[in-house]
Amino acid sequence: MPAQDLNATAASLLGFLHDGPRTGWDLVATAEAAIGPFWSLTRSQVYRELARMAESGYVEAGDPGPRERRPYEITDAGRAAFLEWASREPGEEVIRFPLLLLIALGRHMPAGQLIPAVRHHRTLHAIRLQRLEGVMQAVEAAQGADPFAVATMRFGLGYERAAVAWFDDLPEEIRGTEPWPEVPPVDGAVA
Amino acid sequence: MPAQDLNATAASLLGFLHDGPRTGWDLVATAEAAIGPFWSLTRSQVYRELARMAESGYVEAGDPGPRERRPYEITDAGRAAFLEWASREPGEEVIRFPLLLLIALGRHMPAGQLIPAVRHHRTLHAIRLQRLEGVMQAVEAAQGADPFAVATMRFGLGYERAAVAWFDDLPEEIRGTEPWPEVPPVDGAVA
DNA sequence: TACCCCATGTAATCAGTTACATGATTAT
């Protein structure tokens, strides 16, 4: 049975499970930190995919620990399914950026209406950029970091830099005449 | 009836319909050109949303032209619904980038396995970048371009530049030792 | 006349989101 039945979200869970048993809760946190910037998933999804994969035999639930913690362990079949998934051609990226959609259609809205939204989102990106820069510094200082993880982190960094630069170049018509709001300070590195 | 029932995809269609009647087919093409880089939609979706919006009275189907072409026209209710949608807080962006997911988990795959995929996607982005640069030049030369459309185009440009730069900085472990494949020439401007 | 492209649509399925329900443990 050559495992044609994994979606990317499920596959990513199998990926994380290579490092040892994890509960659904753990996996959400791990995914958020490791792939959050370019692959989002929700708790519901994680629990559902874990249940599915348990049926397919790709993972096995261990004994529940305290608090209903139910750690899942990857099986040999799971590892095989993961490799099968990894050997498929990855599809193109999909971006859904509501603010950009709004701006694209801005011509048909009252003038100045989207300035507040633009300012707010600029702040969001500035915060993420700051945080990522902190993490990158920490990672680059440390020896023996996973080059794959570093590479993807670098992508996030480049993306956020481009985003903030783009905001800063917007014409007044769109960004307003006020200076940008201050970016609240962020605590240093995050796991 | 204060129009709480528009999703972003439907709203974008209403946006395009401000410029005059369009068929579903037209709208797909328009959307692809205007918002493709940061908002994808499929034909199925377009026809479905048009049918829905016709029921809600936001659009009206005109007389079918040759070849079953069925142009839709926006109504006053449609314009109102569009403005209502436009006044809502836009959500954060979502990115789904399968290649990055693959790289993030690269540690668990046979060495070198993802080099071909990386090379291929680098080419895709280089092509898009070239094309966008052509379009931008054309747009900037022309007088009276819609500043909103220009702004969103600029975002795409910044994004693609960041993407290509990121590919070019990848370590050999991930990008391979070969030079990048040649980027096929692209025809100048695209509508 | 045959073929390709334009054009519309339906059906089935899958993925993702949101809201809800529940209980156990830790810290105060």
Add this chain to the structure above:
DNA sequence: ATAATCATGTAACTGATTACATGGGGTA
């Protein structure tokens, strides 16, 4: 004791994707 938070899960829904079916029109 009580509140906060950890942790799991279900249900309902919405949105997105893929595959399929159909036929007209233009062009070679």
